[in-house]
Amino acid sequence: MALTTVTLLSDVGTRSELPGVLASIVRDIAPDAVVVHLSHDIDPHDVRAGSLALARAMGYVASGVMVAAVDPATDRPSIAVMVAGGAGILIGPDNGLLAPAVAMAGGAERAMLLTNDDLHLLSPGSLLIVRDVLVPVAAHLCAGVPFDLLGTEVDPGTLLPGVVPISRIDNAVLSAEVLWVDRFGNVQLNIGPDEIAEFGERVSLRFDGQTRTAVSVPTVIGLNDSQVALVPDPYGLVAVSLCRRSAAEELGLDVGTGVELSAAGTDRGVDTPVQLRR
Amino acid sequence: MALTTVTLLSDVGTRSELPGVLASIVRDIAPDAVVVHLSHDIDPHDVRAGSLALARAMGYVASGVMVAAVDPATDRPSIAVMVAGGAGILIGPDNGLLAPAVAMAGGAERAMLLTNDDLHLLSPGSLLIVRDVLVPVAAHLCAGVPFDLLGTEVDPGTLLPGVVPISRIDNAVLSAEVLWVDRFGNVQLNIGPDEIAEFGERVSLRFDGQTRTAVSVPTVIGLNDSQVALVPDPYGLVAVSLCRRSAAEELGLDVGTGVELSAAGTDRGVDTPVQLRR
Amino acid sequence: MALTTVTLLSDVGTRSELPGVLASIVRDIAPDAVVVHLSHDIDPHDVRAGSLALARAMGYVASGVMVAAVDPATDRPSIAVMVAGGAGILIGPDNGLLAPAVAMAGGAERAMLLTNDDLHLLSPGSLLIVRDVLVPVAAHLCAGVPFDLLGTEVDPGTLLPGVVPISRIDNAVLSAEVLWVDRFGNVQLNIGPDEIAEFGERVSLRFDGQTRTAVSVPTVIGLNDSQVALVPDPYGLVAVSLCRRSAAEELGLDVGTGVELSAAGTDRGVDTPVQLRR
Numbered sequence: 001m002a003l004t005t006v007t008l009l010s011d012v013g014t015r016s017e018l019p020g021v022l023a024s025i026v027r028d029i030a031p032d033a034v035v036v037h038l039s040h041d042i043d044p045h046d047v048r049a050g051s052l053a054l055a056r057a058m059g060y061v062a063s064g065v066m067v068a069a070v071d072p073a074t075d076r077p078s079i080a081v082m083v084a085g086g087a088g089i090l091i092g093p094d095n096g097l098l099a100p101a102v103a104m105a106g107g108a109e110r111a112m113l114l115t116n117d118d119l120h121l122l123s124p125g126s127l128l129i130v131r132d133v134l135v136p137v138a139a140h141l142c143a144g145v146p147f148d149l150l151g152t153e154v155d156p157g158t159l160l161p162g163v164v165p166i167s168r169i170d171n172a173v174l175s176a177e178v179l180w181v182d183r184f185g186n187v188q189l190n191i192g193p194d195e196i197a198e199f200g201e202r203v204s205l206r207f208d209g210q211t212r213t214a215v216s217v218p219t220v221i222g223l224n225d226s227q228v229a230l231v232p233d234p235y236g237l238v239a240v241s242l243c244r245r246s247a248a249e250e251l252g253l254d255v256g257t258g259v260e261l262s263a264a265g266t267d268r269g270v271d272t273p274v275q276l277r278r
Numbered sequence: 279m280a281l282t283t284v285t286l287l288s289d290v291g292t293r294s295e296l297p298g299v300l301a302s303i304v305r306d307i308a309p310d311a312v313v314v315h316l317s318h319d320i321d322p323h324d325v326r327a328g329s330l331a332l333a334r335a336m337g338y339v340a341s342g343v344m345v346a347a348v349d350p351a352t353d354r355p356s357i358a359v360m361v362a363g364g365a366g367i368l369i370g371p372d373n374g375l376l377a378p379a380v381a382m383a384g385g386a387e388r389a390m391l392l393t394n395d396d397l398h399l400l401s402p403g404s405l406l407i408v409r410d411v412l413v414p415v416a417a418h419l420c421a422g423v424p425f426d427l428l429g430t431e432v433d434p435g436t437l438l439p440g441v442v443p444i445s446r447i448d449n450a451v452l453s454a455e456v457l458w459v460d461r462f463g464n465v466q467l468n469i470g471p472d473e474i475a476e477f478g479e480r481v482s483l484r485f486d487g488q489t490r491t492a493v494s495v496p497t498v499i500g501l502n503d504s505q506v507a508l509v510p511d512p513y514g515l516v517a518v519s520l521c522r523r524s525a526a527e528e529l530g531l532d533v534g535t536g537v538e539l540s541a542a543g544t545d546r547g548v549d550t551p552v553q554l555r556r
Numbered sequence: 557m558a559l560t561t562v563t564l565l566s567d568v569g570t571r572s573e574l575p576g577v578l579a580s581i582v583r584d585i586a587p588d589a590v591v592v593h594l595s596h597d598i599d600p601h602d603v604r605a606g607s608l609a610l611a612r613a614m615g616y617v618a619s620g621v622m623v624a625a626v627d628p629a630t631d632r633p634s635i636a637v638m639v640a641g642g643a644g645i646l647i648g649p650d651n652g653l654l655a656p657a658v659a660m661a662g663g664a665e666r667a668m669l670l671t672n673d674d675l676h677l678l679s680p681g682s683l684l685i686v687r688d689v690l691v692p693v694a695a696h697l698c699a700g701v702p703f704d705l706l707g708t709e710v711d712p713g714t715l716l717p718g719v720v721p722i723s724r725i726d727n728a729v730l731s732a733e734v735l736w737v738d739r740f741g742n743v744q745l746n747i748g749p750d751e752i753a754e755f756g757e758r759v760s761l762r763f764d765g766q767t768r769t770a771v772s773v774p775t776v777i778g779l780n781d782s783q784v785a786l787v788p789d790p791y792g793l794v795a796v797s798l799c800r801r802s803a804a805e806e807l808g809l810d811v812g813t814g815v816e817l818s819a820a821g822t823d824r825g826v827d828t829p830v831q832l833r834r
Contacts, residue, residue, distance in 0.1 A: 005305060007298065013739035014292065014570065017609040020563065020594030020617075027561060027590065027618040034305065038298030044740050045800065053295040059402065060409075061298075062305040075777060124615065125749075126775065128790035131616075183291035184322050193403075219404065221353060234406035244323065283583060285576065292570065312583065316576030331573040337680065338687075339576075340583040461569035462600050471681075497682065499631060512684035522601065 003089065003142045005034050005064030009054055010130055011042040011071070022067075022135045025121070029139035036062065045071040047097050048163045049255070052180055055100035055164075056235055061088075065138040066101070068092040069130035078114040078133050079159065080141075080150050083107070089141060091134050099162030108156030115151030167191045174199075174261040178253055179237070185246020186239045187253045191261075193232045202264035203230055205240065207257055213264045214240065230261075281367065281420045283312050283342030287332055288408055289320040289349070300345075300413045303399070307417035314340065323349040325375050326441045327533070330458055333378035333442075334513055339366075343416040344379070346370040347408035356411050357437065358419075358428050360388040367419060369412050377440030386434035393429030445469045452477075452539040456531055457515070463524020464517045465531045469539075471510045480542035481508055483518065485535055491542045492518065508539075559645065559698045561590050561620030565610055566686055567598040567627070578623075578691045581677070585695035592618065601627040603653050604719045605811070608736055611656035611720075612791055617644075621694040622657070624648040625686035634670040634689050635715065636697075636706050639663070645697060647690050655718030664712035671707030723747045730755075730817040734809055735793070741802020742795045743809045747817075749788045758820035759786055761796065763813055769820045770796065786817075 006026050012018040023035045038057050042050040050070035063084075072078065072093040079094045083105035090098045090105075091114070102108050114120075114133055119140045121132045137150060167176045167190050174195060180188040196203060196216060205212045205228070214228040220243040223229055228247065233239035240247045240259075248254065284304050290296040301313040316335050320328045328348035341362075350356065350371040357372045361383035368376045368383075369392070380386050392398075392411055397418045399410045415428060445454045445468050452473060458466040474481060474494060483490045483506070492506040498521040501507055506525065511517035518525045518537075526532065562582050568574040579591040594613050598606040606626035619640075628634065628649040635650045639661035646654045646661075647670070658664050670676075670689055675696045677688045693706060723732045723746050730751060736744040752759060752772060761768045761784070770784040776799040779785055784803065789795035796803045796815075804810065 005302075007302065009295065009298075011739070014595060015597040016738060017565065017594040017613040020565075020592050021613050023592045024561075024563065024613070024616045024618050027592065028616070036298050036301045036305065038295040039292060041293040057295040057299050057302070060302045060306070062302050073777070123790055124792035125790050126788045131790065182294060183289070221351070232404045234401055234403050234409065236402035283580075285580065287573065287576075314576050314579045314583065316573040317570060319571040335573040335577050335580070338580045338584070340580050460572060461567070499629070510682045512679055512681050512687065514680035 003064045004032065005036060005062040006030075006135070006138050006142060007036045007038060007057075007061050007064065007066045008040070008069075008135070009038040009042065009050060009057070009067070010040045010069040011044050011046065011050065012040050012069070012130065013044075014040050018131065021131060025131065025135050026139040026142070029136060030142035033064075033139065033142035042070050047071050047095055049180070051097045051100050051162055051164065054097070055104055058101045058104040063087040064089075065141050066090045067130070067134050067138045068097050068101075069134055070097050071095060072129040072134065073127075076160065078129060078137075079154075080112045080114060080137065080147065081108045081156065081159070082110040082147060085109070086147070089138075089147065091138050093129070094160050096160045096163045099160065100164050103162070108159065110147065111154050111156040111159055112147065112150040113152045113154055116149060119145065119150065165190055167195065169195075172262055176259045176261060178255050178257045178259065181248040181253070181255060185248040185250075186233060186241045187247050187251070188233055188235065188237050188239045189259060191238050192236060193238055196230060196238060196261060199261065199263040204262045204264040205230075206260040206262075208252060210251075212251065220244075281342045282310065283314060283340040284308075284413070284416050284420060285314045285316060285335075285339050285342065285344045286318070286347075286413070287316040287320065287328060287335070287345070288318045288347040289322050289324065289328065290318050290347070290408065291322075292318050296409065299409060303409065303413050304417045304420070307414060308420035311342075311417065311420040320348050325349050325373055327458070329375045329378050329440055329442065332375070333382055336379045336382040341365040342367075343419050344368045345408070345412050345416045346375050346379075347412055348375050349373060350407040350412065351405075354438070356392040356407060356415075357432075358390045358392060358415065358425065359386045359434065359437070360425060361386060363387070364425070367416075367425065369416050371407070372438050374438045374441045377438065378442050381440070386437065388425065389432050389434040389437055390425065390428040391430045391432055394427060397423065397428065443468055445473065447473075450540055454537045454539060456533050456535045456537065459526040459531070459533060463526040463528075464511060464519045465525050465529070466511055466513065466515050466517045467537060469516050470514060471516055474508060474516060474539060477539065477541040482540045482542040483508075484538040484540075486530060488529075490529065498522075559620045560588065561592060561618040562586075562691070562694045562698060563592045563594060563613075563617050563620065563622045564596070564625075564691070565594040565598065565606060565613070565623070566596045566625040567600050567602065567606065568596050568625070568686065569600075570596050574687065577687060581687065581691050582695040582698070585692060586698035589620075589695065589698040598626050603627050603651055605736070607653045607656050607718055607720065610653070611660055614657045614660040619643040620645075621697050622646045623686070623690045623694045624653050624657075625690055626653050627651060628685040628690065629683075632716065634685060634693075635710075636668045636670060636693065636703065637664045637712065637715070638666040638703060641665070642703070645694075645703065647694050649685070650716050652716045652718045655716065656720050659718070664715065666703065667710050667712040667715055668703065668706040669708045669710055672705060675701065675706065721746055723751065725751075728818055732815045732817060734811050734813045734815065737804040737809070737811060741804040741806075742789060742797045743803050743807070744789055744791065744793050744795045745815060747794050748792060749794055752786060752794060752817060755817065755819040760818050760820040761786075762816040762818075764808060766807075768807065776800075
């Protein structure tokens with residue numbers, strides 16, 4: 001099966017020339033491959049944010065090779081993971097970054113340590129793993145080098161697992177966590193819509209010592225300014241959202257914040273009124 | 279006529295993986311189409327900024343399909359607009375975003391509501407219009423799906439008009455507005471060079487309670503530090519500019535600021551001296 | 557030799573539509589050429605940063621045409637420089653921007669002033685050099701227009717030299733300068749590893765009135781929080797680095813800062829302890 005697309009995700013930033021250098025390396029080794037840049041603006045070293053972005057993209061990425069490079073310069077080895085009968089190969093550091101995406105693609109079928117340095121580039125200085133190892137290997141795969149030649153095969157079960165937190169329910173209180181805040185201030189939680197269905201339309205949110213009551217609705221469109229919503233988000237999870245304003249900014253929610261959800265009952269109790277910041 | 283290019287403009291931001299997800303969707307549905315990213319850093323919900331960027335690009339964009347997605351998640355429908363005998367098709371929300379670009383391309387010849395959901399993607403959660411509707415439809419057009427199959431045809435005359443302000447002249451005073459500030463601090467006004475020709479070389483600018491005298495010149499090159507210039511800009515409009523410094527920052531001009539222009543006469547009157555901020 | 561890739565570097569910024577407009581121009585004039593974007597986020601007018609980014613990329617850029625546009629709107633002419641027997645052509649302003657990259661490619665073999673305006677685009681307003689001259693000329697080269705037709709040939713020896721500072725050694729003190737700070741806070745100096753070899757493992761750094769002792773090591777991995785390292789960087793130069801923290805932020809080093817290096821000897825003397833900022 002020919003691999004013709006290299007999809008890239010990294011934390012190298014777009015102020016440097018590296019995103020284009022990575023594309024140039026592919027163009028040089030595999031002139032017919034197409035490069036798709038997911039993002040190079042993952043926060044430096046933020047493996048969790050990178051793994052979530054890769055997992056969100058996974059259902060859309062074209063078959064081929066995906067390279068993810070967030071915090072690769074550690075003592076964790078570089079790996080390639082085969083998924084979906086060889087339709088996809090994920091390449092990155094074995095630091096948990098690839099794990100959620102691999103799981104979404106049905107799990108790892110084979111895994112290789114990238115120890116064959118005939119497929120790497122010689123650095124003019126010290127090793128820059130994404131430039132000298134990960135992307136050259138991806139390009140060589142597109143140029144026809146078989147998976148077997150990448151290096152040393154390892155048991156996929158020995159790879160580092162992902163870092164995505166899971167929710168838990170205890171005494172009718174669901175303990176969740178903020179996974180991601182998008183550019184519009186929607187606050188994605190690590191829970192699905194079915195996990196809050198039993199709470200009914202009014203759901204109590206506790207975080208950072210505050211309590212809010214949110215309405216659980218299909219969409220924020222039509223809500224008024226004082227209504228905090230829990231909505232199904234475009235990724236199959238639940239988000240805390242406001243209508244055309246940033247829920248993250250208004251409520252002070254950020255990645256990693258713990259949020260406890262429970263049925264709000266019929267009284268509005270000790271709810272804090274929403275303060276518009278502007 | 280084969281459509282082989284998909285040109286994208288959005289407010290989804292480059293810190294998320296969405297720009298690459300959109301390119302991946304095109305690659306999956308129409309493997310031979312080429313994707314060109316104009317920008318994904320339009321300010322969230324800023325329909326006016328998006329429409330101006332699209333209009334500025336319009337004279338250069340390759341024939342094919344243009345997708346613009348700024349604030350698409352409203353109750354306005356998604357549309358496709360045919361221009362230039364089918365050489366171009368613009369896709370986006372019917373919120374005025376496309377209107378200036380459509381006008382620049384000679385006006386809408388046909389328009390369709392994107393109601394044929396056979397051409398949309400199924401979301402894992404709630405609908406993300408740019409990902410689930412606009413870009414898949416664009417890709418299907420490149421893959422050969424005819425315009426007629428996109429949905430329900432509508433009269434182009436019923437589409438929402440654009441939001442670009444127009445200047446007016448009254449008693450030899452021209453009332454203009456700042457349309458855009460570029461990365462170098464050049465302040466683009468919504469007026470053409472011929473509208474200020476009659477004012478001569480020295481033009482009085484009033485804004486935010488201040489008065490400045492600008493020189494109307496072909497270029498800022500060679501001006502000294504105390505000279506504010508009115509120059510023809512690269513888009514056919516007039517900009518307030520300084521030589522190698524940001525006029526926006528020095529003068530406190532921003533998008534939407536109203537500026538009144540008139541002939542400055544021969545005395546320098548109440549001009550405020552330029553204060554260099556650094 | 558066919559030129560099939562246009563590689564772009566500029567300071568136009570990704571918030572504007574210009575990066576995509578430049579790609580569209582190439583697609584229009586040379587439909588089969590592939591566009592690679594190195595970066596468009598070079599600081600406005602920062603010729604030195606642009607020339608360094610281009611030089612860092614030079615060993616990786618695919619053969620073809622490179623366009624670099626940082627501060628092109630001056631009275632310096634636009635030029636094309638042929639390198640490597642015609643495998644590469646660099647296009648940009650004659651302001652020193654191209655010089656380090658040209659040197660890395662073995663030096664200029666021929667140079668042309670871009671005076672043939674049949675190959676330029678007509679602006680709707682004033683000239684925007686990157687859009688109206690540099691990129692259209694690059695695209696025409698890919699479309700088969702010979703180098704000889706670009707304009708007026710000039711002696712490569714008359715081109716403006718680059719602006720990269722060089723180090724000097726005096727009385728066993730090496731005077732260096734910060735060239736670049738990457739996204740991770742690594743501080744690249746304008747010196748190679750062999751220039752500090754004689755100082756041994758402990759090297760004294762003086763800058764901005766402070767003195768620090770750095771350890772000269774192959775990698776920061778495994779260093780503790782109080783250790784400042786001098787390491788070979790991935791570009792063949794020496795960087796001041798900390799393990800997983802920003803050396804630039806912790807030490808207050810920025811582009812252009814002068815740093816004096818010398819052997820630290822065996823006592824730790826007047827070293828300032830590292831203050832962790834967070």
